[in-house]
Amino acid sequence: MALADQDQKMGMREHWKALLIVCLVSLSSFQYGLDFGIIGGLQAMVGFLQVFGEEAPETPLGWNINAERQQLISSLMILGAFISSSTAGFTAKYFGRKMSLWIACVGVFVSTAVMQATTQIGGLGFGISIFTYWVSVGSLVGTVVDNFAAKIHSRNAYIMPLGIVHVIPLILTIGLFFIPESPRWLATRMDAAERALRRLRPAGWSVADEMDEMKTTLAAEARLQSSVGYRTLFENPIDRRRTILSVLGLTTQAASGAMFVISYGTYFFEMANVGNAFENSCILTGTGVAALLFNALIITKYGRRRVMMLSGFTVCGISQLVMAIVYTIEPGTQKTGKAIVGLSVVYIVAYNALISTYAWLSGGELASQRLRSHTFGLATALGFFGAWLTTFTAPYFINPMKLGWGPKYGYIWTGSCVIAGAWIWLYLPEVKGRTLEQIDEMFEARVPARKFRKYQCTGHHATLDEKPQVVHVESQSNHGDGSEPKTSTVNVTGTEI
Structure with a gap:
């Protein structure tokens, strides 16, 4: 039986073992957000400040x-995260x-134990530098x-939260004993790869058919990798344009200033x-998660990249500007505090719903197919x-020990959002x-x-008006890597509208 026929006859229920393994391993993604939160x-x-502050x-x-410590x-x-993802x-x-x-x-076990035990900032910094390895959503x-x-x-106050960090690695450490190694990684040892695949399917x-297809795919990937390098990304104008668009499309996330809100x-x-800083942070993070879930429901039908990202940067820029102006006029009052929290919620909803996911999509979709791994890595x-x-x-x-701008920091990110929006x-x-x-x-037609x-x-290739059957290069886990699309063959006269 051909693999395509098997795929049509067997669904998620038959592949329950593979689904269970994916759910277990995906817990590693949760860890990164937990760390940041x-x-x-x-x-x-x-x-914490009594030990490491003053x-x-x-x-x-x-x-x-x-x-400096901050x-x-x-x-x-x-x-x-950068070093670990690179390696x-x-x-x-x-x-x-x-x-x-x-x-x-x-x-994670070692670095967290170091941070719990130490009272020296040097030990804390060492632990944190190796603390984060996998991408996550647990903030x-x-x-x-x-x-x-x-x-x-x-x-x-800080030892107890750090103890929570041990939970997911402990679950993973035990669970990994019960799952097979990746058959693709074992492909050079065919017997071991086949045993692993039988445990999954x-x-x-x-x-046997899947093993043959896997060998063919791996051989094609090896040939492609031998002919592609990072210089290839910029050798001709078309690839160069696609590389620049992909890189800048993804890195627009940083231009929004979101990491400032997430980290601090x-x-x-x-x-x-x-007032109630921790409770307000819970509200901020919770509404951000809700925005991501809502976006997952509409992304396929309504997710126009330019419109969503441009709208996101507009809302983020305006909310940062208003926040800065309000604090400049009347700092430290209860009314200003409520305004700052409300505008921060608007900001994070706009970022999660309109910028974050679509920036990752742009990074994956705009790259050349044969250069995608190199482009996306860059x-x-x-x-x-x-x-x-x-x-x-x-x-x-x-920080009050330095400039102490507080919400007036929003003036800088307003300008950054304007520049990013103009580029989009x-x-x-x-x-x-x-x-x-x-x-x-x-892209070939410039x-x-x-x-x-x-x-x-x-x-x-069919036009959009004829509604071809397509598979979008989309990922709800914010990774933006594409898969081979299914297309309809239609003869169309090429015109530019």
């Missing part, structure tokens, strides 16, 4: 942490997927944990004296750099509803960005 809140805890009677908390704590998390391909290739996850779990849980722990005015599945939201609320690296730059510089502006308006193509082949054709949406493809 917890570490971001620690900087606004009196118990008394500051002029601040709302009576305690503060100097900007820069290290948050920026080293980003640096650790993840190496470890996965040479040690296997399971062993890589085990190594990551051990790293809300971390923020809620911090909200309850913040009421404790001792070292336990339901009874009656043609494992609770501390920002405390220093702005808005875009991800620069995206991490932008996030690191934001987290490293923000304390200089918001002028240069970002609209590719919603297009197959990968149609996107290739439009279609201007503003004409992408209504352009009629020639040859065997």
Whole structure:
């Protein structure tokens, strides 16, 4: 039986083992957000500041942490994520997927134990720099944990939340004993690969056919990789344009200033004296998660990239500007505090619903198919750099020991949002509803960005008006990597509208 026929006859119920394995391994993604949620809140805890900070009677908390330490704590998390994501391909290739996850779990156990035990900032920085390995969505849980722990005015205030960080790695460490290694990684050892595949597939599945297809695919990938390098991204004008669009499309996330809110939201609320900083952070993170879930429901039908991202930067820029103006006119009042919280909620909803997901999509969709892995790798690296730059510089502006701008920091991000929005308006193509082949054709034809949406493809590609059956290069987990589309063959006369 052909694999395509098997796919049609067997669904999620038959592949329950593979689904269960995916659910287990996806817990690793949860860890990254948990890290950010917890570490971001620690900087606004009196118990944490008593150990790593200093008394500051002029601040709302009576305690503060100097900007240099603050820069290290948050920026080293980003640096650790960048280094680990850059080396993840190496470890996965040479040690296997399971062993890589085990190594990551051990790293979390060790680094968290160091942070719980130490009272020296050097030990804290070392632990955080290797603390984060995998991408995640657990920030809300971390923020809620911090909200309850913040009421404790001792070292336990931060030791207890850090203890929560052990839970997911412990589950993964045990669960990994019961799942097979990736058959693709075992492909050079055919017997082991076949045994792993049989553990994954339901009874009656043609494992031999899938093994043959896997060998063919791996051989094709090896040939492609041998002929492609990072220089190839810029060798001809078409690939160069696609590379620049992909990289800038993804890195627009940093231009919104979101990492400032994600990394320092609770501390920002405390220093702005808005009241109930931890509870407000829970509200902020919760509404952000709700925005992501809502976006997942509409992205396929309504997700026009240019419209969504341009709208997102408009809302983010305006909310930052109004926040800065309100605080400049009347700082420290209850009315201003409520306005800051409300505008922050509007900001994070706009970012999560209109910018974040679509930036990742742009990074994956606009890259050339044969150069996608290299282009997306470069875009991800620069995206991490932008996030690191934001987290490293923000304390200089918001910490009372430095400039102490507080919400007036929004003036800078308003300008950044204007620049990003202008770039999207002028240069970002609209590719919603297009197959990968149609996107290739439009770039080959050097279609201007503003004409992408209504352009009629020639040859065997169908136009949007004829509603071809397509598979979008979309990922709800914000990774933006594409899959081979299914297209309809229609003869159309190519005209440019």
